[in-house]
Amino acid sequence: MIEVRELTKRYGRALAVDRLSFEVRPGEVTGFLGPNGAGKSTTMRVVLGLAAPTSGAALVGGRPYTSLRRPARQVGALLDAGALHPGRSALSHLRWLARENGIGDARVAQVLEQAGLAGVARRRAGGFSLGMKQRLGIAAALLGDPGILLFDEPVNGLDPDGVRWIRELMREMAAEGRTILLSSHLMSEMELTADRLIIIGRGRLIADTSVRELADRFGQGVLVRSPRAADLAEVLTGAGAAVASGPAGCLSVSGLEVSDIGDLAARHGIAVHEMSPRGASLEEAYLRLTAGSGDHAAPGHGTAR
Numbered sequence: 001m002i003e004v005r006e007l008t009k010r011y012g013r014a015l016a017v018d019r020l021s022f023e024v025r026p027g028e029v030t031g032f033l034g035p036n037g038a039g040k041s042t043t044m045r046v047v048l049g050l051a052a053p054t055s056g057a058a059l060v061g062g063r064p065y066t067s068l069r070r071p072a073r074q075v076g077a078l079l080d081a082g083a084l085h086p087g088r089s090a091l092s093h094l095r096w097l098a099r100e101n102g103i104g105d106a107r108v109a110q111v112l113e114q115a116g117l118a119g120v121a122r123r124r125a126g127g128f129s130l131g132m133k134q135r136l137g138i139a140a141a142l143l144g145d146p147g148i149l150l151f152d153e154p155v156n157g158l159d160p161d162g163v164r165w166i167r168e169l170m171r172e173m174a175a176e177g178r179t180i181l182l183s184s185h186l187m188s189e190m191e192l193t194a195d196r197l198i199i200i201g202r203g204r205l206i207a208d209t210s211v212r213e214l215a216d217r218f219g220q221g222v223l224v225r226s227p228r229a230a231d232l233a234e235v236l237t238g239a240g241a242a243v244a245s246g247p248a249g250c251l252s253v254s255g256l257e258v259s260d261i262g263d264l265a266a267r268h269g270i271a272v273h274e275m276s277p278r279g280a281s282l283e284e285a286y287l288r289l290t291a292g293s294g295d296h297a298a299p300g301h302g303t304a305r
């Protein structure tokens with residue numbers, strides 16, 4: 001479990017995080033979203049003891065990171081995949097990290113294998129592609145077999161195979177009961193990977209929601225097709241729905257659930273040939289929620305419709 005409580009972080013006069021509170025629970029992948037400059041990296045850095053809070057607290061497993069006795073065994077993180085000694089091989093980088101944390105060499109071989117780097121373990125990390133560096137950063141995060149993992153933009157620079165590998169790894173780790181906090185700007189990827197979402201803007205909490213709740217909240221009603229569309233429209237309007245007629249017997253209905261529409265149609269003996277709830281895409285929902293809270297929110301860009 002990660003707990004962020006009333007966390008505020010200032011850099012001089014700039015307020016990077018502003019009384020932010022949320023929890024990240026075990027057994028789920030929690031996506032961490034927000035426009036550029038929203039405060040995601042700063043929050044992660046405070047959780048990992050790399051920056052001190054101005055006020056409030058961030059706890060991992062109930063304690064501040066800095067008070068953990070063997071942090072690598074409890075918390076793993078990928079923040080900046082480029083932060084490597086370029087002259088070291090992947091193997092010696094991981095062995096060095098393992099030794100620092102009292103972890104045996106056998107585990108190094110395991111994480112190299114898991115990250116798909118066993119074949120290049122002796123090559124200089126400085127010559128690695130961005131994708132290979134990401135994999136090495138992930139291998140390092142996994143070294144201590146921690147129950148809590150934080151990943152800042154882990155799919156950056158990964159090819160489609162790599163993106164799928166990350167997605168499956170995250171899902172597996174959550175299924176093992178680990179706590180996973182994952183930041184990414186790739187909405188399509190979040191939709192496939194995350195169970196819950198924490199969305200922030202200008203350092204503040206905008207939403208703490210499940211992926212499904214968010215898509216439903218911005219859903220665009222139900223598309224209904226009937227050979228007696230006009231009759232059905234009258235019945236549905238009478239029941240309080242807002243109905244817009246489209247071509248070929250299609251109605252766009254909001255204000256009633258699919259089950260209510262079906263029941264009403266049946267009660268009036270009106271055949272229905274199709275009903276499909278139209279959820280908003282996660283990207284649409286996200287853009288509407290965060291409209292105006294970006295660093296560079298331009299007029300007409302991502303504004304609420």
Ligand SMILES: Nc1ncnc2c1ncn2[C@@H]1O[C@H](COP(=O)(O)OP(=O)(O)OP(=O)(O)O)[C@@H](O)[C@H]1O
Nearest residue numbers: 011014015016034035036037038039040041042043
């Ligand atoms: N070391 C620092 N010194 C001064 N200001 C900082 C520092 N680190 C972050 N900030 C500022 O704090 C705010 C939050 O930045 P942060 O990097 O946490 O956002 P982010 O959500 O991770 O953004 P991105 O999606 O672009 O990575 C920004 O306005 C940034 O300029």
